Amino acid sequence: MPPEESAVxxxxxxxxxxxxxxxDTEIQNAYxxxxxxxxxxxxxxxxxxxDAGCGAGPLTVALRERGAEVSGxxxxxxMLEIARQRLGPDVDLRVADVAEPLPYADNAFDDVVASLVLHYLEDWGPTLGEFHRILKPGGRLIVVVDHPYAIHLLQRQAGQKTDYSATYEWTEDWEVDGRTTPMSFWNRPLHAMTDAFTAGGFRISVLSEPKPVPEAEALFPEDYRMLCVSPSFLFFVLQAE
Structure with a gap:
């Protein structure tokens, strides 16, 4: 018999x-x-x-409701099919790879939002270069990434001998609808992130470790308390120089 085809x-x-x-509903994303x-x-x-890596478009919807002209x-x-159902046919949504040259003109955007996107990439350089190219001078890049120390602790607790100062790939299996889907990410220390931003032509104007919104406490009391003392994400606002 032929070998079983591996999952994507x-x-x-x-x-x-x-x-x-x-x-749409759980604490990590929605709250x-x-x-x-x-x-x-x-x-x-x-x-x-x-909206880079817009997925099904919840952030695209929210930004549009606030009066922005949003592409994704x-x-x-x-995921884009769900986004199109939510946003309608008049929104510019495209299939594109964040690791490849992007299909947008130079200086096309005031802001780029890359939320939970960069952790799929080993090398941030080309992608940050593309973001810088398509931003107007002085434009903002808003980035959300896995908190590097949270991932480091998670891997150590799982018995992996990881080095916080290294950039390394890590994987986990997601159990969804009775199926196992392997997921792969790249973790890097904070200094490697800031070095990449500087090399890409960006100045860090905000580095934030916020708490969930207060209404999450009643809905997810245990998760809320955990996120208040152990952040899982880092948030950056970067200025294109």
Whole structure:
């Protein structure tokens, strides 16, 4: 018999509906990541914004409701189909790979939001270069990444002999709808992140470790308490120089 075909790593087409339902309602995305991004973005009315790795578009929707002109892209056509259903046909949504040259003109955007995107990449250099290219001079790049020390502790607790100062790939299996989907990410120390931002032509204007919004406490009391003392994400606002 032929060997069983291995599962595709990071298969968001397979996960599209289940992942969307989860991220729309659970604490990490709905009550922690997205509210913090929107708070950092501030008044976006009239601003041209790119939602990089937009997935099913919840952040795209929120930015648009606040008066921004939003475009988005994602590698998963399944996730983008859900985004199109939410946003309608008049929103610029494209299939594109964040690791490749992006299909946008120079100086096209006031802001780029890359929330929980960069951790899929070993090398941030080319992607940050593309973000810098498509931003207007002085434009903002808002980035959310896994907190590097949280991932380091998670790996140590799992028995992995990881080195916080190293950049390394880590994997885990997600159990969704009775299926196991392997997911792969890259962890890097804080200094490697800031070095990459500087090399990419950005100045760090904000580094934030926010708490979930207060209404999450009644809905997810245990998770809320944990995130208040052990942040799982880091948030940056970067200025294109």
């Amino acid at each position: 790593v990071n298969d968001y087409d397979l996960l599209a509906e289940s992942y969307t339902a989860m991220s 922690y990541e997205r509210p913090a991004v929107l708070a950092l973005a501030g008044d976006v009315a009239g601003r041209r914004i790119l 892209f994602d590698l998963s056509s399944g």
